[in-house]
Amino acid sequence: MFRSEYASVPPVELPVHDAVLGHAADFGERPALVDGTDGTTLTYEQLDRFHRRLAAAFAEAGVRKGDVLALHSPNTIAFPTAFYAATRAGATVTMAHPLATAEELAKQLRDSGARWLVTVSPLLATARRAAELAGGVREIFVCDSAPGHRSLIDLLGTAAPEPELAFDAAEDVAVLPYSSGTTGVPKGVMLTHRQIGTNLAQLQSAAPTGPGERILAVLPFFHIYGLTALMNAPLRLGSTVVVLPRFDLETFLAAIEKHRITGLYVAPPIVLALAKHPAVTRYDLSCLQYVLCAAAPLDAALARACAHRLGLPPIGQAYGMTELSPGSHVVPLDRLHDAPAGTVGKLIAGTEMRIVDLADPARDLGAGERGEILIRGPQVMKGYLGRPEATAALIDADGWLHTGDVGQVDGDGWLFVVDRVKELIKYKGFQVAPAELEALLLTHPGIADAAVVGEYDEDGNEVPHAFVVRRSEGGEPTENDVLLHVAERVAPYKRVRKVTFTDSVPRAASGKILRRELRERI
Numbered sequence: 141m142f143r144s145e146y147a148s149v150p151p152v153e154l155p156v157h158d159a160v161l162g163h164a165a166d167f168g169e170r171p172a173l174v175d176g177t178d179g180t181t182l183t184y185e186q187l188d189r190f191h192r193r194l195a196a197a198f199a200e201a202g203v204r205k206g207d208v209l210a211l212h213s214p215n216t217i218a219f220p221t222a223f224y225a226a227t228r229a230g231a232t233v234t235m236a237h238p239l240a241t242a243e244e245l246a247k248q249l250r251d252s253g254a255r256w257l258v259t260v261s262p263l264l265a266t267a268r269r270a271a272e273l274a275g276g277v278r279e280i281f282v283c284d285s286a287p288g289h290r291s292l293i294d295l296l297g298t299a300a301p302e303p304e305l306a307f308d309a310a311e312d313v314a315v316l317p318y319s320s321g322t323t324g325v326p327k328g329v330m331l332t333h334r335q336i337g338t339n340l341a342q343l344q345s346a347a348p349t350g351p352g353e354r355i356l357a358v359l360p361f362f363h364i365y366g367l368t369a370l371m372n373a374p375l376r377l378g379s380t381v382v383v384l385p386r387f388d389l390e391t392f393l394a395a396i397e398k399h400r401i402t403g404l405y406v407a408p409p410i411v412l413a414l415a416k417h418p419a420v421t422r423y424d425l426s427c428l429q430y431v432l433c434a435a436a437p438l439d440a441a442l443a444r445a446c447a448h449r450l451g452l453p454p455i456g457q458a459y460g461m462t463e464l465s466p467g468s469h470v471v472p473l474d475r476l477h478d479a480p481a482g483t484v485g486k487l488i489a490g491t492e493m494r495i496v497d498l499a500d501p502a503r504d505l506g507a508g509e510r511g512e513i514l515i516r517g518p519q520v521m522k523g524y525l526g527r528p529e530a531t532a533a534l535i536d537a538d539g540w541l542h543t544g545d546v547g548q549v550d551g552d553g554w555l556f557v558v559d560r561v562k563e564l565i566k567y568k569g570f571q572v573a574p575a576e577l578e579a580l581l582l583t584h585p586g587i588a589d590a591a592v593v594g595e596y597d598e599d600g601n602e603v604p605h606a607f608v609v610r611r612s613e614g615g616e617p618t619e620n621d622v623l624l625h626v627a628e629r630v631a632p633y634k635r636v637r638k639v640t641f642t643d644s645v646p647r648a649a650s651g652k653i654l655r656r657e658l659r660e661r662i
């Protein structure tokens with residue numbers, strides 16, 4: 141067993157809005173959030189006051205402790221206000237991808253039992269359709285404005301009293317992001333207030349940010365990575381977060397220069413752009429002090445090229461998953477220079493790890509040996525909502541979470557992730573669940589069987605590749621028919637990008653798809 145070399149941190153027993161914004165009023169006029177497109181700024185005093193007013197308005201509208209509120213928005217400076225207001229009103233927040241189709245969003249609303257939906261006017265048509273399909277949503281609010289819907293801006297005017305709720309930080313679920321974990325379809329990941337708050341404290345001991353830091357939030361707040369690294373962590377410490385709604389390289393580079401960004405938290409496609417794109421040289425990026433990368437495997441040579449080009453210390457990596465609130469490993473910011481190339485970091489405070497034999501999971505391996513990574517600590521999720529079997533398949537009776545990633549630790553405790561035994565595909569850091577795409581492919585009348593596996597393209601992005609068995613009486617779909625069938629029904633990041641027709645899908649006697657066999661064919 142491997143233990144963290146950092147002193148444990150006590151569990152954080154506060155609800156997430158207090159864990160993060162407990163000192164917001166003290167930070168006063170310091171900018172908390174800056175809209176990177178037009179410069180609109182929210183100070184800490186405003187963030188504190190606005191989220192309390194909005195919590196009062198949510199409570200007045202009928203939001204009750206334990207209700208699920210879906211937050212369906214790209215990154216904006218209103219997103220954190222809506223988020224902390226919802227939790228202060230007692231709600232569990234489930235974040236939805238802004239490019240989800242109405243059917244995808246409806247599935248999440250239905251599975252989570254969402255009663256409230258917060259969206260933005262450009263996404264309203266999808267949100268309304270999804271709410272109609274799902275049933276159960278009592279009201280749709282908009283962050284900006286739209287006829288027929290209450291706007292968060294109007295709600296701020298309420299004179300209702302602020303809700304004073306008692307939270308059980310160890311049991312009450314703060315956020316419910318969706319993740320497919322190691323197998324199957326997306327599931328609601330129950331993360332309690334204590335899990336979120338404690339993981340912030342654990343991560344902070346290794347990668348502290350603070351007043352005077354300026355962070356660029358281009359990765360989405362709606363995933364646990366952005367929610368943690370770009371929202372909760374910096375706002376807890378009085379940093380300034382500059383917010384961009386989406387990744388556009390020129391806007392991103394201009395924002396770094398204009399706002400004198402000090403720290404970047406990114407995914408591999410951004411490291412690729414920073415390392416290779418000609419536009420990078422046209423901007424003064426000398427304000428940057430460090431770059432941290434997570435969400436998908438980062439090529440060590442690419443990381444080196446990026447750091448070298450920007451004149452920065454080596455790019456640090458972090459490791460974790462949604463089910464870990466999300467962090468278990470990070471390269472501490474004060475150790476960027478002595479971390480070996482390609483490592484995802486060291487165990488953060490209060491976290492234990494085992495590396496177990498893939499063939500014999502009861503056998504623990506030592507340094508230098510490859511096996512499945514198991515994690516135990518206060519950040520392990522409470523469970524998947526309404527799916528005790530899936531929870532038990534991921535977390536064993538002794539509390540070890542089986543990550544489905546294959547890793548190896550060196551003699552100094554640095555972890556390297558070298559492979560994956562779980563089904564997951566990560567397109568640009570976004571989870572794509574093969575089981576979800578397979579189910580969708582099977583709805584096509586011309587498809588008799590299908591299996592989807594990940595394949596790396598020339599840019600190093602993992603993309604979904606479908607192996608399809610055609611049904612002769614189904615009109616023999618072409619490759620294009622198959623691509624289109626999926627593209628019309630999923631958010632853009634989930635698209636199948638390659639199709640191979642085959643006579644049969646290799647399966648074990650149990651019916652389980654033999655994915656390794658398909659990967660070997662590629």
Ligand SMILES: CC(C)(COP(=O)(O)OP(=O)(O)OC[C@H]1O[C@@H](n2cnc3c(N)ncnc32)[C@H](O)[C@@H]1OP(=O)(O)O)[C@@H](O)C(=O)NCCC(=O)NCCSC(=O)/C=C/c1ccc(O)cc1
Nearest residue numbers: 363365387407409434435458459460466467568569570632
């Ligand atoms: C900024 C990225 C890296 C690149 O952006 P992009 O290249 O513009 O592409 P998108 O991903 O935004 O969009 C996907 C596709 O949708 C398309 N698209 C776009 N908007 C449209 C549109 N409105 N209409 C139609 N098509 C469109 C877009 O063009 C694109 O098409 P394609 O060029 O074919 O890829 C973006 O992919 C991204 O944010 N990725 C990161 C995702 C992410 O945060 N994942 C985290 C999961 S949680 C986790 O791993 C935790 C780790 C962790 C571990 C430890 C820790 O301590 C902390 C964290």
